[in-house]
Structure formats: C-alpha cells, structure tokens
Amino acid sequence: xxxxxxxxxxxxxxxxxxxxxxxxxxxxxxxxxxxxxxxxxxxxxxxxxxxxxxxxxxxxxxxxxxxxxxxxxxxxxxxxxxxxxxxxxxxxxxxxxxxxxxxxxxxxxxxxxxxxxxxxxxxxxxxxxxxxxxxxxxxxxxxxxxxxxxxxxxxxxxxxxxxxxxxxxxxxxxxxxxxxxxxxxxxxxxxxxxxxxxxxxxxxxxxxxxxxxxxxxxxxxxxxxxxxxxxxxxxxxxxxxxxxxxxxxxxxxxxxxxxxxxxxxxxxxxxxxxxxxxxxxxxxxxxxxxxxxxxxxxxxxxxx
Amino acid sequence: xxxxxxxxxxxxxxxxxxxxxxxxxxxxxxxxxxxxxxxxxxxxxxxxxxxxxxxxxxxxxxxxxxxxxxxxxxxxxxxxxxxxxxxxxxxxxxxxxxxxxxxxxxxxxxxxxxxxxxxxxxxxxxxxxxxxxxxxxxxxxxxxxxxxxxxxx
Numbered sequence: 001x002x003x004x005x006x007x008x009x010x011x012x013x014x015x016x017x018x019x020x021x022x023x024x025x026x027x028x029x030x031x032x033x034x035x036x037x038x039x040x041x042x043x044x045x046x047x048x049x050x051x052x053x054x055x056x057x058x059x060x061x062x063x064x065x066x067x068x069x070x071x072x073x074x075x076x077x078x079x080x081x082x083x084x085x086x087x088x089x090x091x092x093x094x095x096x097x098x099x100x101x102x103x104x105x106x107x108x109x110x111x112x113x114x115x116x117x118x119x120x121x122x123x124x125x126x127x128x129x130x131x132x133x134x135x136x137x138x139x140x141x142x143x144x145x146x147x148x149x150x151x152x153x154x155x156x157x158x159x160x161x162x163x164x165x166x167x168x169x170x171x172x173x174x175x176x177x178x179x180x181x182x183x184x185x186x187x188x189x190x191x192x193x194x195x196x197x198x199x200x201x202x203x204x205x206x207x208x209x210x211x212x213x214x215x216x217x218x219x220x221x222x223x224x225x226x227x228x229x230x231x232x233x234x235x236x237x238x239x240x241x242x243x244x245x246x247x248x249x250x251x252x253x254x255x256x257x258x259x260x261x262x263x264x265x266x267x268x269x270x271x272x273x274x275x276x277x278x279x280x281x282x283x284x285x286x287x288x289x290x291x292x293x294x295x296x297x298x299x300x301x302x303x304x
Numbered sequence: 305x306x307x308x309x310x311x312x313x314x315x316x317x318x319x320x321x322x323x324x325x326x327x328x329x330x331x332x333x334x335x336x337x338x339x340x341x342x343x344x345x346x347x348x349x350x351x352x353x354x355x356x357x358x359x360x361x362x363x364x365x366x367x368x369x370x371x372x373x374x375x376x377x378x379x380x381x382x383x384x385x386x387x388x389x390x391x392x393x394x395x396x397x398x399x400x401x402x403x404x405x406x407x408x409x410x411x412x413x414x415x416x417x418x419x420x421x422x423x424x425x426x427x428x429x430x431x432x433x434x435x436x437x438x439x440x441x442x443x444x445x446x447x448x449x450x451x452x453x454x455x456x457x
Contacts (some may be wrong), residue, residue: 085424106419106439110427127417129442192443 005121006299007115007166008130010196014174021140023294024287031064034293038300041067044097046089047124048075048104053263054134056125057102057288064293070096087116094119099299102126120299128161128190134262135167137291138221141284145258146218148175154213156182157223157243157268159189164262165223166193173200180213181206184239187229210243211252219258220245222268246270249276260284313347318366320388320395321378326351328382329361332449335377335410336365339456344368355385377411378402380437381451406431406440412455418442428455 003011003272027034043062044062047055059069072093080089086109094117096098102110104122110123110130125131142151153172159165159181160219169189172179179197181189188206189197197204207213214220225243244267250257261269261281271281324332329348338344345366354360364447369389370378378385379401389397409427413420420428420441430437436447446453 086419086422087425104419105417106422107417107443108419108439112419112424112443115426126419127442192438192445195438195445286427 002177003299005110005123006089006132007076007110007114007121007123007296009132009135009170010130012132012136012171012174017129017136017171017174018137020136020291020294020298021143023297024136024234024290026138027064027293027297028287030291031290031293034065036064036066037297040101041064041065041296041300043067043069043296044100044119045069045071046093046100046102046104047072048080048086048102049105049125051124053285053288054103057285058124058133058292058296061292061296062287064289065296067098067296090117090121098177122295122299125163128163128166129201130167131163132167132171133288133292133295134164135171136295137284137287138164138168138260138262139171140287140291141260141280142219142258142286144278146256148177151175151218152180152216153177153179153219153221154182154210154217155221155223156210158187158225158229159183159223161226161229165221166190168221169193169197169202170200170229173192173197173202176203177266179204180217180245182208182210184208184225184242186239187225209251210245214249214253217253217257219260220253221260222265223262224264224266224268238262244268244270245273247272247276250276252280305412311394314393315345315347315364315366315390316393317391318364318368318389320390321363321365321370321382322360322386322388323354323357323384324361324363324382325384326357326359326361328451329363329453331381332361332363332378332385334451334454335381335457336370337456338365339451357455360384373407373409376407377454379403380407380432385443404432405441408457411437411450411453413439413442413444414446415439415442415444418444 040241098224099120101122101124102113107127107129109126114121155165225240227236257278258280259278263285310320321335329350349362351359385401398426408429412428420426429440436445438445
C-alpha cells in the first residue's frame with residue numbers, strides 16, 4: 001500500500017484492503033511477534049470530538065507495536081481553546097509524532113489537515129464525512145464471518161449522517177457486494193455518496209423496511225438513529241422503533257446472518273441477540289486493535 | 305453589432321466579457337468582486353440581442369483583467385462567454401472560456417460543516433463534474449444554483 005495519508009475509504013483499492021486485512025490477521029494470530037516492531041514510534045492523537053473505542057484502540061494498537069502516544073487531550077484544555085486553527089495545530093503536533101490520528105467535527109478537516117503535514121495523517125472521523133479505519137475493521141469482520149464472495153449486505157439506520165456507512169458503502173464497491181440500504185426516507189444516503197456508488201457501477205437498492213430484504217442478507221449492518229436528527233421526540237420514537245431488531249425479527253433471517261454495529265448502540269439491537277450466533281458486534285469492536293496495528297505498521301513503513 | 309444598437313460605451317483599457325448567458329451579468333460582477341463600493345468603471349448590458357445566443361449579457365470593466373480562478377468560475381455560469389482584453393481601445397486578446405477540471409477560490413461551499421467555511425488558511429476547491437461541482441474537501445455536490453455560492457464576503 002502506498003498512501004501517505006488515510007483520508008477516505010474511496011482511496012482504498014481492493015488490494016490495499018486485502019493487504020491491511022491480511023496483516024491484521026497475522027497480528028491477531030500472533031501479537032507477540034510484533035511487540036517491538038515500532039519501538040520508538042510516537043502516534044499523535046488529535047481528537048476534537050469525544051471518542052471511546054477509536055481513541056482507545058489506536059492507543060492500544062501503537063502500544064502493542066512497542067510505540068506510544070502523545071495526546072492533544074481535550075479541546076477545552078488545549079491551545080485550540082485560544083482560537084488556534086486546525087492547520088496550525090497539526091503543523092505543531094507533527095513535530096512531536098511519527099504519524100497523526102485526527103478526529104474533527106468538520107467535514108473535509110482530515111483532507112485539509114493532511115495538506116499541511118509531512119507525517120502520515122489518519123482520518124478517525126470528519127463530521128458526517130468519512131471514517132476509513134472503522135471501515136477496515138468492519139471489512140475485517142465481514143471477511144472473517146461471511147467472506148467477500150457473492151456478498152449481500154443490508155445497511156440500516158441513519159444513512160444520511162452516519163460516516164461509518166458512507167465509508168463502508170464506498171469500500172464495498174471494491175468487492176462488488178450487493179448493497180441494500182434500509183432507512184426512513186429522511187435519513188437516506190446523501191447525494192454525494194449516491195453519486196459515487198453510481199459512478200462505481202455499484203449494485204444498490206434502497207428500502208424503507210427491513211422485512212422484505214432480510215431473508216437475502218449475509219450481513220446486516222445496523223447503525224444508530226439519533227434523536228437530534230428529528231424535529232421532536234415523538235417523531236423520533238415513531239421512526240426509530242421501525243429500525244430496531246430483536247431475536248424474533250431475526251427468525252426470518254438466514255441462520256448464518258452476521259449482525260454488525262459500529263457501537264455504541266442504544267436500543268437498535270435488543271440484548272436478546274447478544275447470545276445468538278448472529279451477534280458479531282463485540283468481535284467487530286475487538287478487531288479495531290489488530291486492524292489499526294496493521295494500518296499503522298503500513299503507514300509507519302513496516303514493509304518487509 | 306451596429307452603432308445604432310450599441311448601448312454601452314467602449315472602454316480604453318480593461319476587459320469585455322461578452323456572450324454571457326442572459327441574466328447572468330450580475331453574477332459575473334459578483335465573481336469579479338465588483339459591487340457598488342468597488343470603484344471600477346463598469347458597463348453592463350443585459351438581454352442584448354445576439355446572433356449566437358438569441359439574447360446575451362455583456363460586461364465591460366475599465367482597468368481590470370481577470371485572474372484564471374475568476375475565468376474558471378465564470379465558465380461554469382456562462383459557458384459561452386468570450387473574454388476580450390482591451391488596451392488603448394483595441395482588442396489585443398480574445399478567447400472563449402473553457403470548462404476547467406477544478407475551480408479554486410471565488411465560490412464558497414454551501415455545507416456549513418465544511419472545513420473550508422471555517423477560519424482556516426485554506427481556499428475553497430471544487431472538482432468540476434459533468435453536471436455540477438463537488439467540494440474537494442467535504443464532497444458536497446452542487447448542481448443547481450452555482451451562482452449562489454459566489455463568495456461575496
């Protein structure tokens with residue numbers, strides 16, 4: 001893989017994806033072998049928005065490779081609070097670290113920041129834009145559980161604002177997946193994502209109900225519908241309820257259906273699914289460490 | 305155009321933008337950053353009869369030549385425009401606008417959450433599509449109303 005920065009899933013070819021996932025699988029199988037691989041590496045963490053699993057798993061990943069993090073900390077305690085631009089912040093922090101991980105509420109922030117630095121910059125979420133490392137770990141789980149051949153996937157929930165959905169939909173075009181998008185009309189895919197999928201010649205269909213498409217699916221990827229996307233609480237409740245699943249819902253699904261979720265969930269996946277063979281979302285979250293180890297290994301120059 | 309039809313006077317030095325799509329003259333002025341307070345001598349003809357376009361707009365600006373970024377954006381709202389550079393009353397250069405592959409500056413992104421709308425040292429940049437433009441930072445696509453995105457700030 002030859003990318004200076006990891007900004008969008010759109011930049012990843014099938015070969016790039018397989019390379020990251022193959023290396024992640026090696027690291028997952030035998031983490032000890034890689035324990036000192038990047039012994040002096042320092043990863044700069046710039047999280048301008050709250051994050052639990054992305055930040056923790058990047059931290060775990062670089063430490064498992066023998067490196068460490070330098071952390072901007074919270075925005076409230078940093079120079080950003082004094083009005084420093086993002087462009088200035090990344091130019092300063094690149095002097096402290098070998099690679100940067102950025103999460104920022106503005107769309108396009110990672111692209112812009114990458115234009116100001118020479119060290120590799122990884123987008124860990126830019127507003128409603130992209131979240132390519134989440135996509136790589138999603139793909140890792142999909143490849144492990146369902147495989148990429150003849151894949152039929154349903155993606156359900158907030159497709160308009162969900163950046164994990166936007167990144168995943170792009171990446172799934174590289175494996176020619178059949179993609180079914182299930183959402184309320186007000187939260188359908190945004191125009192730019194639809195445009196790209198169309199340009200790629202992707203096989204997509206859009207639905208407002210899960211039921212008709214559920215029996216066909218190899219994978220069901222569920223995302224959270226957030227109350228703040230709706231004008232009032234009652235409208236949210238009416239809509240969100242339509243896109244919640246439980247064990248009974250899945251009786252209509254194939255026995256080997258893989259259910260995924262980028263987490264955190266609220267109530268869109270009932271707890272009675274957790275103990276079934278369908279549930280892959282915790283395994284999906286755990287794979288964040290080996291996948292991010294593999295990605296860091298590649299951007300830090302771990303070619304053998 | 306005969307003298308009888310000539311509605312705006314000749315300029316000595318500057319730029320004549322001709323064959324502007326009818327009704328777009330004021331947007332052309334906005335692209336050039338010209339408003340009531342700018343100080344340039346400007347002549348504007350709107351819905352002037354044209355053999356080629358039926359009717360057209362025309363803008364003449366004294367003492368001003370256009371930057372490439374301005375010409376690029378101009379091509380999006382007035383694809384048939386011709387640009388004549390005038391020196392000492394003579395047209396010394398004349399060319400048609402060409403649709404560029406990207407436009408930098410001049411327009412602003414309509415997405416309020418786009419990083420280019422914040423106080424960052426970065427110019428707007430759009431890829432030009434067959435039927436619109438697309439922000440190179442946040443991916444937002446603008447199909448209709450490109451003129452509304454002219455940055456008049």
